[in-house]
Amino acid sequence: MNTSVNIAGVEFKNPVMTASGTFGSGMEYGSFVDLNKLGAVVTKGVASVPWEGNPTIRVTETASGMLNAIGLQNPGIEVFRKRDLKFLEDFDTRVIVNVCGKSEEEYLEVVRVLGEEKRVDMLEINVSCPNVKEGAIAFGQNAKALFSITEKIKKEAKQPVIMKLSPNVTDITEMARAAEAAGADAISLINTITGMKIDVNRKSFVLANRTGGLSGPAIKPVAVRMVYQCVQAVKIPIIGMGGIANAEDALEFILAGATGVAVGMMNFHDPMTTLKVIKGIEEYMERTGCSDIKELIGAVR
Amino acid sequence: MITEQAVVLSSEKLSEGIFSMWLETAVAGNAMPGQFAGLYPGREDTLLQRPISICEIDKKAGAIRLVYRVAGKGTDWLSRCASGDSFRILGPCGNGFDTKKAEGLSLLVGGGIGVPPMLELGKALADAGKEFKFVLGYRNSDMFLYEDFAKVSGEENILIATDDGSAGVHGTVVDAITSSGLKAGTVFACGPMPMLRALKGYASQAGIKAWISLEERMACGVGACLGCVCRTVNKDEHSMVNNARVCVEGPVFDAEDVDI
Structure with missing residues (x-):
């Protein structure tokens, strides 16, 4: 049985990854998950300098999901290289580093530094975080801005570039096409959907940031639809995510045309979700007589 | 830290909205006072763990006691559990009192x-x-x-x-x-x-x-999501900013070190 997939020339032992921001750099989940079993570890977004993130309350549960407004707190690229990338050297899995910035120059600085890092297999560019005021999503909600930053990053990047798209747009295929036209090697979607929760007892917003990004099983049908639409719109490979809780969910994305899939919020529900998804995909292939997972990618048209 | 099915040994109401529960779980093995356990209510719409401080530890019996306030759907579900029921637990979490x-x-x-x-x-x-x-x-x-x-x-x-x-x-x-x-x-x-x-x-x-x-709204309970931070007086070694994770560096802090 062959579960390996290829995304922009990079071979993955299976299509199952962690969604950025839900798994740290893998360290915190090391006692639950053998990282060697994962297709890839996608790290939490890292910027050129440490970011404080938003004030608390940063997270709140919603029906079959959660809202977060962490605000991309991160230790900055220098500590990330020395600590997180060093930690990942010991594992046989692909490493995709999620990159964030408040300006074009900040993104490019991180991309340049990571270009020297052999442990980094791919870059995922976060132009879709809804929780920071500057940069980030400003690049991801306008096709021209997305094209421009993608083009600049592609010029500097030593590793293949994945642009992570926001669902908070009128037409996500327009964004997918802009990323492709600017030379992106792949796209990943969806980032969280902007939401809000109000505390009726305190008569105020639950999150200090007022709005947050919705993730978890609640958003899965939206994510599957958007992945399917983008698959029809572009030729570059797609990594699908949004509420994946089990193998059946992951297979929905794969059948819709995703080459890779990522488990996000459900890592918080069960630290072993990724492993269960991998095992479940193998069982499904066995049961349905599928010898190569590539036969399943985009099988539903 | 482990995650496994915990079995309810007993559950009782102590006071209005306050419940006590003894759980049989391997979490008891390494637990220390001041640590907490994350309880996952068996509902499809409440997916995050409920962080509850450990009230008593019985290492011989492999059991812990949790006393908690019913604050919403998840804790309400937990309060309706009876002896023999089970749900998933994560723990022991956090540093605890030294x-x-x-x-x-x-x-x-x-x-x-x-x-x-x-x-x-x-x-x-x-x-x-x-x-x-x-x-x-x-x-x-x-x-x-x-x-x-x-x-x-x-x-x-x-x-x-x-x-x-x-x-x-x-x-x-x-x-x-x-x-x-x-x-x-x-x-x-x-x-x-x-x-x-x-x-x-x-x-x-x-x-x-x-x-x-300290207490803060929490998602993962293992230090990955950075949801439950508190402000620190000095730069935190892990975050490189003035934020520490309540679930890992805490929940117990030297009061001088935190900006509350």
Whole structure:
């Protein structure tokens, strides 16, 4: 049985990854998950300098999901290289580093530094975080801005570039096409959907940031639809995510045309979700007589 | 830290909205006072763990006791569990109280739903032969767990403060401490933020250490999501900014180190 997939020339032992921001750099989940079993570890977004993130309350549960407004707190690229990338050297899995910035120059600085890092297999560019005021999503909600930053990053990047798209747009295929036209090697979607929760007892917003990004099983049908639409719109490979809780969910994305899939919020529900998804995909292939997972990618048209 | 199915050994209502539950779980093996466990209610719409402080640990029986307040759908579900029911647990989480830090007379201060973790800490200090007293703050004379505390320390070593004056000192736990004239060497505390702030001030004035257990909205419970941070006075070594994770670096902090 062959579960390996290829995304922009990079071979993955299976299509199952962690969604950025839900798994740290893998360290915190090391006692639950053998990282060697994962297709890839996608790290939490890292910027050129440490970011404080938003004030608390940063997270709140919603029906079959959660809202977060962490605000991309991160230790900055220098500590990330020395600590997180060093930690990942010991594992046989692909490493995709999620990159964030408040300006074009900040993104490019991180991309340049990571270009020297052999442990980094791919870059995922976060132009879709809804929780920071500057940069980030400003690049991801306008096709021209997305094209421009993608083009600049592609010029500097030593590793293949994945642009992570926001669902908070009128037409996500327009964004997918802009990323492709600017030379992106792949796209990943969806980032969280902007939401809000109000505390009726305190008569105020639950999150200090007022709005947050919705993730978890609640958003899965939206994510599957958007992945399917983008698959029809572009030729570059797609990594699908949004509420994946089990193998059946992951297979929905794969059948819709995703080459890779990522488990996000459900890592918080069960630290072993990724492993269960991998095992479940193998069982499904066995049961349905599928010898190569590539036969399943985009099988539903 | 592990995650597994925990089995309910017993469950009872202690007071209005306050429930107690003994769970059979391997989490008991490494658990320390002041740590917490994440409980996943068996519902499809409540997916995050409920972080609950550990009230008692019975290592021989492989069991822990959790005393919690019903605050929403998840804790309501937990409160309806009966002996034999099971749900998934994550733990033990966080750093817990370090009994070696107890110097002189330790005051174990609990306020409201911050009262329960003081019980196991008291037992641990008693085992270590350390001198301590409990200071418990309640809304009124409906003092859940009071008998359990009395068994550990004797009633004469419990100070009570109530919001309505129906038992003990009419006022805050700090009022109870100052009016007692006790000279504390160390403070261990868990409770609402105004109480912790007041205790930080009290300890600072008295020139003693206060170890306070903080609470924050939490998602993963393992340090990955960065949801539950608290502000720190100095740059935190992990985050490289003035934020520490309550679930990993905490929930217990040296009061001097946190900006509350």
